[in-house]
Amino acid sequence: MSTVANAGQLTTAEPRRPWAVSRSKRLLGFGRMLTFAIAAFVATILTPLANFDGWAVAFLLINLAWVIGIASKLGAKERRDAVLRVVITSLAVLAFVPWLSIFVTVILKGYRAVYPGYFISDMRTSTPDDELNIGGAGHAIVGSLIMVAIATVVTLPLGILTGIYLTEVRGRLTFLVRFIVQSMAGVPSVVAGLFLFATVVRSMGKYSGLAGGLALAVLMLPTVSRTAEEVLKLVPDDIRSAGYALGARQWRTALLVVLPTVRAGLSTAAILGIARVIGETAPLLLTSLNTNGFVWNPIGGTVASLPTYIFAMFMYGTEYSTARAWTGSLVLLALVLFFFIIARRLGNRVALKANANRRK
């Protein structure tokens, strides 16, 4: 700040961070953790706690005991802080471990049966118990994509219209529509399956991809309309006012000004919906079942889909069929991830655009 330029002093001044953890302290902490880890291991031998999970629990308990122990030296404030820190970190570890374990398991177990043919061949000429280099889930992937496509075609217009209704039109039913659509998000998937079974499957007299796709649509609609509403809310009112100021009526403003601004966001809505339903199993067990071959006709009887394929393979119960199920899970998870990444990319673009608009 001083106007006296003293270049030499400026360059030699070391930035000091008194709050930074020193090296010796870090080493000490590391050593402590190591000791606790060994102590936890001993505990797994001496007590009924066993295996890795037992070790983890022992480790957390020892940590907690230590914190409470040293806490007696601290003031009341620091003591609570230290205990809270350990408690929250342990809860977080317990909360994160299962799904991290799932990611790892799916990759490790699913990797085994992956070969190029898995994506293009079906199970017509091979049994679930065959060697892993015969047969595949191509038919299931195709079936899943067809049904998801049906669901998207049905829900996207409805979802967007609902979104527009809730943000642009704001009629008398706004509250009711929002409330009901939100409640619909909780329709158990098996109930959607039952509904489509009792209507479409019964009236057509056969299981079909169409019924499966419509069941997925029922589950997808809340996600799509909710996201569409959120995205439309992001559009600044200035843009609407600008539209009106130029003499455009509401319909022109909505269709030609507001909607194009959020095109990317509406795609996000669709993709989030897809990611939500592509792994749904229960409704498909009631509406489209499973087959061994490629089915391209959505009203031509039972259709295989990735979830029902995985389910069937897993229930078959042999080593090779289980490996196939895990590979199916890997493909399914990869699809979900793929849709997620696209949604995020588009979502970022929407956020950027909205911010840019706001700044102007």
Added chain:
Amino acid sequence: MVVYSRADRIFRRIVTGGALIALLLLGFISVFLVMRSAETFRQFGLDFITGSEWFSAGEDPLGGAVEGAVVEVDESVFSIGPMIVGSLVVALIAMLIAVPLSIGGALYIEFYAPRSIYRVLVSLLDLAAAIPSLIFGLWGIQVFTAIGVRWATLLNDRLSFIPIFSVEFENFGRSPFVAGCVLAALVVPITTSVSREVYSRTPRDLIDTCFALGGSKWGAIRSVVMPYGKSGVIAGAMLGLGRALGETVAIYLMLNLVFRYSFEILDSAGGNVASMIALKFGEATDKEISALIASGLVLFIITLIVNMIASSIVARTTPRA
């Protein structure tokens, strides 16, 4: 007063129509479920909900083709009491485990995680909330059951004097406890991401004020963050509960369905409406289908109530923009 042109009115009508279709869809589902299950409710009345027997006499094995065959009285009995109770028990176990974990996980991500892994954790969490439940079921059987059974054995060893931890047979796999744990794993990402979102919206000023007044992190979390995020956490938990009550395949794979009232959560016997529907559906007779649809209706009503409570909490507490 806004004046709409004719084109505007048409536009508004079309949009309203679309929203109405979405609205009517739900109404249609309810009406349909009620219509199709009327037969079952007429025959069994309230016993359908309280009774504990499911017996399908099956269709006439001769297909009614043989003349003079004695037409037997249809002895089918359908009731789902244990399944409803079982659903509630498993969901309760799941929520008891999941809610503390979610709060801890959300607080950790928002206030304790190093900045470098914050973004990674948030993205992974969102992805985890989208893991299909089928994969949770697979993981539950192949990875978690061994762990869960060990803990169940431990609980049973030490705490069997408490009625709910006692068992008839020492066979802990496929028990409500193990299934509830897997269900908790399934619910945690959902409730965590909702809670995290609410916690992240805590006004920074309030937290800073707390620190400026000499408050500790504990103080800030207890007196600012938790009260501010309470309704969000409740809503997230209710969403999770709705999910847990309606979960089908994961429970189907993890739980042994038995038509008997049982509160011994370590016993390899439990109930669940949704997975019972999936289980019985395969070889169901016409009458049984009607009973299954009635079960679906009961499940639908239960989850609808839970979700309406959740969304009304959210609606009441979300600050109006």
